[in-house]
Amino acid sequence: MKHPIFRLVVSGIVLLFFSACAIAENDFARQRHALVTAIKTETAGTRGYLDSESLDQRVIEALLKVPRHEFVPDAERPFAYANRPLPIGYGQTISQPLIVAIMTDLLKLNKSGRVLEVGTGSGYQAAMLAELADNVYTIEIIEPLAKWASANLKRAGYDTVHTRTGDGYYGWEEAAPFDAIVVTAVASHIPPPLIKQLKPGGRMVIPVGAPFMTQYLVLVTKDADGKIGTRQILPVNFVPLTGRH
Amino acid sequence: MKPHLPLLAAVAIISASALAYEVLLMRLFSIIQWHHFAYMMISLALLGYGVSGVFLALNRDRLVKLFPTWTMANMLLFSCSAPMCFLLAQYIPFNPAEMLWTPMQLWNLCSIYLILALPFFFTANVAGLALYRYKDRVSSIYAADLSGAGIGSIGIMLLLFLLFPEKILTVLMLSGVVATLLVSSHDLERSKPWVMLSVIIGLTAIITPSASIALKVSPYKTLNQLLQLPGTQIIGRYSSPLGLIDIVKSGTTPLRHAPGLSLNAATEPPEQLAVFTDADNMTAITRYDGNPQTLGYLDQTTSALPYHLKRHADVLILGAGTGSDVLQANYHAIKHIDAVELNPQIVELVQRKYAGFTGYLYSSAHVDVHVDEARGYLAATGKTYNLVNLSLLDAFGASAAGLYSMAENYLYTEQAVREYLRHVSPDGYLSITRWIKIPPRDEAKLLATVIGALKTAGIAQPRQQIVMIRGWQTSTLLVKRGIISADEIARLKQFCNERSFDPVYYPGITEQEANRFNVQQQPYLYRAATALLGDRSQAFIDAYKFNIEPATDDKPYLFHFFKWRTLPEISSLMASGGSFLLESGYLLLIAALVQAVLASLLLIVLPLRLWKNKLGIEPDSGNHLPLLAYFFCLGLAFLFIEIAFIQKFMLILHHPLYAITVVLSTFLLSAGAGSYFSTRLTAGTETPILMLPIGVIALLSVNYALGFGTIAEFLLKTGSLSRYLFSVILIAPLGFCMGMPFPVALAKISRTNPALIPWAWGINGCASVISAILATLIAMQFGFTVLIFLAVGLYGLAAWCFPRLA
Known part of the structure; x- marks a missing residue:
């Protein structure tokens, strides 16, 4: 170990390794920036559907900050910042970043808010939520996915996210009520216990569609009197009538 | 020269096997992938026939000298390639759901065509060379080829009733062996090596463990997704040409299948078993202990509407499936229910295998189950009903992704609607429940079809006979054989208010009432209904960006929504999450046609240019x-x-x-x-x-x-x-x-x-x-x-x- 040439070689390798990592991180950051620019452009056309001029600046900042490449399988890392859904195994996908951005925006989260996610998947959505709210709870029913997501979240520095393996149908009773709920694991219906665990004034978002293809988003709202309503939101600016009729 | 009888029989067997293999591949790929991709893959794999024609045309004189050898070799090659090519093709990581995102998937798809074309190439070689060899008797060879295909079409249906689809691959393997032995029987002495080889292949087919031919179902099909849940397991599997049925029991997590449930519902379904057809299209067998209160959740769906407008004595359920609509009728204390279901295996499950679980639902004194096709049943019966009901006959996922676009469906045509209405008693209802889509497609087309049916039936005021409501997930359309009364409208409003459903249309509705609970960007369906019921319905249909022309028996494509005019707009929205707007089923069909035309040009024109003399x-x-x-x-x-x-x-x-x-x-x-x-x-x-x-x-x-x-x-x-x-x-x-x-x-x-x-x-x-x-x-x-x-x-x-x- 004391030999100077040997030391030089080892130092060189270590330096090379760290510089490679730094270059890769820089590259990912650049790609993330490009992705966010694309999302901003694309959501500009959807303002009529989202009832806002543009995405919340805090959502954009979260998109710029959360390292999506830490939440995809190694084989998919080169595509981590493509604006497309990716397979994560077990028949599940990580949603298209655009859809994640719109869903997160629709929740209208406060920093002190309490948010529940049903269907952790890779943990990316939970990380996005953690950038916007202090109390994030996430449940995943597929055990290997839950473990992987938990490790992803820790590695990316989201230690405060509460993770659990289990059935999300009954929500997270001990932590309820929630200001916001995201149900990414599609069920045949919206579980009544989740509606119960939504605070008056709270918002719940559910993507509807097949794998790799979100058709529309359902925004469930509970008003101050506990009355439930939904909004069916198309994630793109498309009107089915030409207006010529 | 006259072809000997064993050769004609062998040609017929190979032709039968090729047709059976084609049908079988459709079944197998419908199970492991989706039907429309199966259709495209197999259509293009049949280009093996074209390749064979060119190959034979360029090598005919060399091959005809080796006629018996060449024929037997191709028969045995078919034997081996039929199962091997399928097994190989299902290991290609083709994921149709990713096609719009990953161009690489196109290469995977092309590889599947090429692999699956091989067995067809071998079978085409047999008939093609025989036609050339016995050029004076082409009619006999062609007759054997066609008759064989005819027998194959019957044989494969029988086999699909008797065996699981993957097991039929072994039967086809053996059929190639039998055909070879028939050809060899003409000159046994010189064909000894072929006989030996045939016996070896035959024995291999017989002794190969059936587990080695296992289906590799896409992880994105709902069956595989459910199986990811802890403790979930398949407890029964049944096969017929109508589909492969899997019964799944959940472990620690109950199934809870209740599509369209109101957000106000507080109850959840009782214990259920999931039933999948071709690893998708999930329905549920629900436990029923005779206490209607356990079925309360079924009163919280849009399809419960007709039961709240008036009391019904008898109900006809078309597409009864695993019985949830029958349970819904039970919950509303209907005295007599006729339930029609096409698939006898589904009926068998509810009626016998899980009779106790379902509370002997299909054996109840007030329930008559008919195994029949819906319109076939109606054509044969003169009975009328207070309510004729069709609810959610297709799964949401496939329907939403436009996968049914090229599938004919005779249940939702103008003629079908008129047939249903003929069996509705005066003041009774026809009720049709469908999935909500944003922007609306099949609901709007169904409305156009129903209104078209009423107009052609000479109904003067269709707008007085229709009501429609929607929740966040489903919509229900009712057509009354009579004028909707004020009392019925009041009941409809109460039903909707209690469940947070929105009325889409009833006589006298205003736009403000149509978009309150489940708010859409615009009250799309209300506008569709009022426009289609008005005088300018054709202008509305023309202006709509999807094809919502009424479906008829001559054009029975309810799920065909594609309009070329809309394609540029949808293409521009692809990156912004608009890919779901593409009617992928129709576009795949176009893609398949383009590929078939290009491949045919290559196979026909290229040899014509390069090897005109050789041809x-x-x-x-x-x-x-x-x-x-x-x-x-x-x-x-x-x-x-x-x-x-x-x-x-x-x-x-x-x-x-x-x-x-x-x-x-x-x-x-x-x-x-x-x-x-x-x-x-x-x-x-x-x-x-x-x-x-x-x-x-x-x-x-x-x-x-x-x-x-x-x-x-x-x-x-x-x-x-x-x-x-x-x-x-x-x-x-x-x-x-x-x-x-x-x-x-x-x-x-x-x-x-x-x-x-x-x-x-x-x-x-x-x-x-x-x-x-x-x-x-x-x-x-x-x-x-x-x-x-x-x-x-x-x-x-x-x-x-x-x-x-x-």
Whole structure:
């Protein structure tokens, strides 16, 4: 170990390794920036559907900050910042970043808010939520996915996210009520216990569609009197009538 | 030279096996992938026939010297490749769901075509070379080929009833072995090595453990997704040509299948078993202990509306499936329920296997279960009902992704709606529940279809007879046989208010009422309903960005929404999450057609440019062009007529399986007989005699197409057996004549330029591939009647080319 040439070689390798990592991180950051620019452009056309001029600046900042490449399988890392859904195994996908951005925006989260996610998947959505709210709870029913997501979240520095393996149908009773709920694991219906665990004034978002293809988003709202309503939101600016009729 | 009988039998067996393999691949790929991809893959794999034609055309003289060896080798190669190619193809990581995102998936898809084309290449080699070898007796070879296909179409249906689809691969393997042994029996001494090899392959097929041929179902199919949940397991599996049924029991996490449940619902479903058809289309068998209170959740869906408008004495449930609509009727204390379900295995499950679990639901005194196709049942019964109900007959996922666009569906056509209404008693209702889609497509098209049906039935004021509501996930449309009363409207409003559903339409509705609980960007369906019920309905249909023209029996495509005009707009939205707006089923069909045309051009034009001499075409001779046109026209026209009449006769025979099997096998067997008989036509002057079968084809086709309403009306009044018998009698002469033009022309070529026989075989193969895809596209756009007239035109063109074949 004391030999100077040997030391030089080892130092060189270590330096090379760290510089490679730094270059890769820089590259990912650049790609993330490009992705966010694309999302901003694309959501500009959807303002009529989202009832806002543009995405919340805090959502954009979260998109710029959360390292999506830490939440995809190694084989998919080169595509981590493509604006497309990716397979994560077990028949599940990580949603298209655009859809994640719109869903997160629709929740209208406060920093002190309490948010529940049903269907952790890779943990990316939970990380996005953690950038916007202090109390994030996430449940995943597929055990290997839950473990992987938990490790992803820790590695990316989201230690405060509460993770659990289990059935999300009954929500997270001990932590309820929630200001916001995201149900990414599609069920045949919206579980009544989740509606119960939504605070008056709270918002719940559910993507509807097949794998790799979100058709529309359902925004469930509970008003101050506990009355439930939904909004069916198309994630793109498309009107089915030409207006010529 | 005359072909010996064992050879003809072997050709027939190989032809039967090829047809069976084609149908089997459709089943297998529908299970492991999705039906529309299966259709595209197998359509293009059939290009193996075209490749074989070119291959034989370029090597004919070398191969014909080795005829028995070459034939046996191809038969055994089919034996081995049929299972191997399927196994290999299912290991290609093709994920259709990712196609729009990853171009790499296209290569995977192409690899699957190429692999699956191999077995068809081998089977085509057998018939193609036999046609060349026995050029004086082409009619016998072609007759064996067609008759074999006819027998194959019956055989595969029987096998699909008896065996799991993957096991049938072994049967096909053995059929290739039997065919080889038949050929070898003619000259046993010289064929000893082939006999040995056949026995080895046969024994391998028999002793190979069945587990080695396992289906690799896509992880994105709902069955596999459910199986990811801890403790979930398959507890039963049943197979028939109608689909592979899996029964799944959940472990620690209950199933809770309750689509369309109101957000105000507080109850959850009792214990359920999931039932999957082809690893998708999930429904549930629900535990029922006789206490209706446990079924309260079924009153919290839009389909419960008709039970709240008035009390019903009897209800007809079409597509009863695993029984949730019957349970819903039970919950509302209906005195008598007729439940119609097509799939006997589903009925068997509820009625026997899980009878105790379901509280003997299908054996209850007040429930009569009929295993029948919905319109077939209605055609045979004179009964009327207070309520005729059709609810969510297709799964959300496939329906939403546009995967059904090319599938014919006779349940949602103007004629079907009129038939349903004929069986609704005065003041009763027809109720149709469907999935919500944003932006609306099938709900709007269904509205247009129902309104169209009412208008053509002479109903003066359809707007007084329709109500429609929607939740966040489903919508329910009611058509009353009478005027909707103020009391019914009041009840509808109460029903909606209690469940946070929105009225879409009722007589006197205002726009403000139509978009309160489940808010859409605009009250799309309300506007569709009011526009379609108004005077400018056609203008609304034209202006809509999706195809919502009413579906009819001639164009039975409720799920075909594609409009070319909208494509540029949707394409521009692809990156912004708009990919779901693409009607992928229709576009895949177009993609398949483009690929088939390009491949055919490659297979036909390239050899013509590069190896004209080798093909047997004399330099500076233009004679090959009429030949090309003749066999291409025949390839197109034969399948156009076959496909159109399968669909037409389905309206008489009703049951999709039996209708397809009877019509297809009658066509093929009678065409085989026609081919055999055609030798008598080739003895005299060719042209006038060829005009005879073509004239009969034109006459029968046009008469059947124009007079189909009368034929159907007559046949529907007869019994089931007579309907099948009359259908066979009607089709057989048509098929008989359709079997003649091909061998007559080959016989003519065999006298003037026999070298062109394999090339003609290849052209016909390419045209058949294009024909199957093109027929669906034409029917979607213009209807089956137009398809028949086009086929007649193509036969006419072939007749014009015939004298120029020499």
